[in-house]
Amino acid sequence: MRHKVAGYKLKRSTGARKALFKGLVTSVIEYERIVTTVPKAKAVRPLVEKMITLAKRDTLHARRQAAAFLESPAAVKKLFDKLGTRFGQREGGYVRLVRLGNRKGDGAEQAMLELVGSELVKRAAERAKRREERLQALRQGKEEGEAPEE
Numbered sequence: 001m002r003h004k005v006a007g008y009k010l011k012r013s014t015g016a017r018k019a020l021f022k023g024l025v026t027s028v029i030e031y032e033r034i035v036t037t038v039p040k041a042k043a044v045r046p047l048v049e050k051m052i053t054l055a056k057r058d059t060l061h062a063r064r065q066a067a068a069f070l071e072s073p074a075a076v077k078k079l080f081d082k083l084g085t086r087f088g089q090r091e092g093g094y095v096r097l098v099r100l101g102n103r104k105g106d107g108a109e110q111a112m113l114e115l116v117g118s119e120l121v122k123r124a125a126e127r128a129k130r131r132e133e134r135l136q137a138l139r140q141g142k143e144e145g146e147a148p149e150e
Contacts, residue, residue: 008043021047026071029079032118041111045095052094055084086117
């Protein structure tokens with residue numbers, strides 16, 4: 001019976017497991033979306049939620065706790081500057097787990113772990129980029145249309 005036994009071992013020693021979790025959590029915060037196996041995604045999900053909850057507090061102590069766990073200062077900065085404010089009004093459920101099917105090589109079930117709302121941010125950035133490209137194309141077209149070519 002597994003009464004009161006929490007967490008995932010993932011067939012790793014304690015140090016290897018901690019390093020894996022730190023790396024995955026850092027990657028989720030930096031890139032807002034990662035593809036990994038389902039057991040790893042399920043194991044990392046509560047840790048990412050905890051980091052975002054720390055970011056919502058935004059105290060020096062919370063920053064130091066996050067910095068002790070995350071592997072890069074850039075991830076800590078993004079966590080507190082962008083993600084903490086983005087999820088400020090949300091009461092949990094910051095991470096979405098989407099199953100993608102089996103991996104070709106070994107048949108392991110893949111999952112995408114992404115922050116909720118990141119697809120909206122990326123779409124808005126892509127939309128702004130396309131709009132800027134269209135405006136530049138229009139400006140170039142007007143400039144070319146003003147000067148007659150012969």
